[in-house]
Amino acid sequence: MADQIKIKDKTDAVYKAEFTKLLSEYEQNNIDYLSLLMEESFENWLLDNGFRKISVIHEYIKELGEEEYHESNLTFHALSEGFMTDSEFGRTYELCRLGTTNKNVPQPIDQVMASISNELGADWRNNCFYFLKDHELIGISIPHIEMGTIDEGRMFYFGIVPKWRGKGLGVEIHKITLKLMKKMNANYYVGSTDESNWHMIRIFEKNGCKLRDKKGIYRIEK
Template sequence: MNLFNLIKKDQEYWLVDQLKVSHIPNIEYLVAFDKLLTEWKEQRVAYLSLLMDEENEDWLLKRRFKKVSSIVEYTKVLDGSYIASNTFQVEALSDSRVTDSDFATLYDLCRSGSANKNKLFSIRQIMESLERELGANWRDQCFIFSQDSMNYGISIPHIEQDTTDEGRMFYFGVVPEQRCKGYGTKFHAISLELLKTLGAKLYVGSTDTSNKHMRRIFEANGCRLRDIKGIYRIDIEKEFIQ
């Protein structure tokens, strides 16, 4: 049984997420992660970013990890309808006149000023990762919310790797000038419907513990708090400094 979800990008990074299962004792996670960490060191990958239960924080800090932040995970069973009305145009990138470059600019704008502290990637790296993580048809899963020719936000719903029905959002955001107007809650509800069309039965969303606005969006759309994890990072050049 896999105890961690792992995404690798050549020698640039490993992204590791603890897959918490109630009947698995914590010591099994520590043993499995120690093996993974040894492999990362042997391969000399630039850095490793980890999502893990905060009960292991002292154990990680002793292994030279630095804490970046904490995140909350929310879930919702997708068994209803979440859109009362919608006056916005919702268009996939593949069906729009928006270029990949313009979409990247919009994405970068939506993430500007975010309360999330874990900002690992440049927009170039993010755009490169879309096809790698979502597949060749990634543009079909990138949605733009607009009204009167103005772009208000984006959403990238997808089915989590190695699952058949767990819905996630690669990214979800509203442009800065349209925040705190209720659009985020509406766009998030539309995104839940988009996940249902992909076959998702359960939604899992996460955000930084300090991102109160996104947490209110989760709660407004009926999501329940499931877990809190720490974000930790270790860099190979620091690891091997004598």
């Protein structure tokens, strides 16, 4: 997934030139597909170049100060603590993806786990958290500092087990994850979700995140 980063005074022609290079690399190499996050003003140009539109992503932002303390009856652990295996975490990740409204095609879970390791580095298990209520697994989150930045917090993934959805636990897990992110020295958080995922949008809003941008997801495949 390639994301368009908005830079002041950068013209549309410059963006098109950069993504033309990216498209050329995709065509020359053995890559199954290419996904882009771009402003919808580029939509006709992307469609003319063989992309199809998948959906629209809403991007939210929040400054991370000293987050308000609140009591929680949830417990959580990092994967690095050794109470759960990598395979069990992968299966939980896959369970949390079931029935969501996101329209982008999900990667096979083995590719997802490889991506977590590749993107977060050797200590990636320190970033993988799972949450319990009365000893029952209810969700996971993977906070980290965005590559190429020193203080931008992101979540590689955030998800709730299907049977626990609609009970307000997503808001609580998200809030706890923001605190974990602050401990990683993030000064602000950027999160995104599909426009159809109103559950996640409400979580952003309830935890004080503000809408920053909207971008289309475009995909081309061989």
